[in-house]
Amino acid sequence: MFLFGLDIGGTKIELRAYDADMTECLRMRIPTPKDSFDNFIDAVVNIINKADVTLKCKGRVGIGIPGSESQRDKTIFAPNVPAIDGRVIRDLIESRIERPIYIDNDANCFALSESKNDELSSSDHVLGLILGTGFGAGLAIKESCYHGANNMALELGHTPLNISAFEVLSKDKEAPLLQCECGAVGCLDRYLSGTGFEDLYEYYYKERFSAPEIIEAYHNNQHNAVTFVDRFANLLSCSIAPFINAFDPDVVVFGGGLSNFDAIYPLLNERIDSFTLSRDKTPYLVKARYGDSSGVRGAALLAKPL
Structure with missing residues (x-):
């Protein structure tokens, strides 16, 4: 078989x-x-x-x-x-x-794939977030997918920016209002994706680079890239915090092309506490075990x- x-x-x-x-x-x-x-x-x-x-x-x-x-x-x-x-x-x-x-x-x-991972065997609630062409999410509870009443649970990419995210985007410059493929304006899909990463950099610095090029510039300690990644880490942290509050996962696992930016995980893990409710154990934010x-x-x- x-x-x-x-x-x-x-x-x-x-x-x-x-x-x-x-x-x-x-x-x-x-x-x-x-x-x-x-x-x-x-x-x-x-x-x-x-x-x-x-x-x-x-x-x-x-x-x-x-x-x-x-x-x-x-x-x-x-x-x-x-x-x-x-x-x-x-x-x-x-x-x-x-x-x-x-x-x-x-x-x-x-999320289902990552929940069936020996390293997460003690994690019954796995929130999977995909930072790819768009921003997607899934929730596996005891190795089963959660679907909701209409098979549309966890369509988090079509959640609008929250006020904290808007403030992060508005620092030093008016926040960009980007239109989503679904027709709405301000969906997280347009900001937290790999495409959004590139679009936001272009908006703030008037130069178009690919995500790998921006990441390389960050590793080379170029000022614009370092400043931008700091803003993006804040944006990502405060945008996913409401979902951590809502679903209370054991672990948050990231996939998609942008998840390969290893240096972002320490930035997220050191900030997420400041955006979420106090809890016995803050979920750890990690890269997918099975990658792409x-x-x-x-x-x-x-x-x-x-």
Whole structure:
């Protein structure tokens, strides 16, 4: 038996296959069709069929999406993937690959994967935050994803900036009001993501650099980068503090491209107490154990028989 995990992103679709012991056996990646629904379905079906042929079996399929599937009519909410936003994907994929699929939010998959980690075996409440193309979140409670009444729990990326975050952004300059893909203004998705990291730097310093370039400048002790990272650490800390107050996790695990900025974790851990309510034990903020593969690993775990 093989478990196939698919991670659907705004730019790529990644498939990884695992055996029963969750040892990775296969990895494939293709571009995400952005505008054509038919091309998207074809791409997903083709990559699954290719994995079947390569491993000489029909794998069990779990899919992580940057959004949610309606329990009522199976439509997908995924503003960052226009090809499938508002459409039904389950029925077409299942009919063409001739087996059931398991769909969940990509951040839930990430949290699920990190909760099934021997190093976190004493942590029953794992809050996963993804700092990627957008800002996503998932909550695993005793190694099970929390979904809410409408499969839309933990859509924290579409939470508006709080007053503390607005004050951080307003220091020395009027705060930027950025429009989200969902149509609203001020969503955390536009500020706490890797894209937001780059956009905010450009707003304050009138120069466009990639996140890795800004991070390199920070490590080289360049003034603008050091000042900006200090502001961003404050912004991230005060933005996630209400979620720590609300969900009271044992640990907060970060994934996504920006989570690879190792130097930010000491900054977050030394500040988070000042933004959260007093508690017996403040959750530790850590980098994902399984790195960039954690979301796709969690998607595969969706398909694992109970």
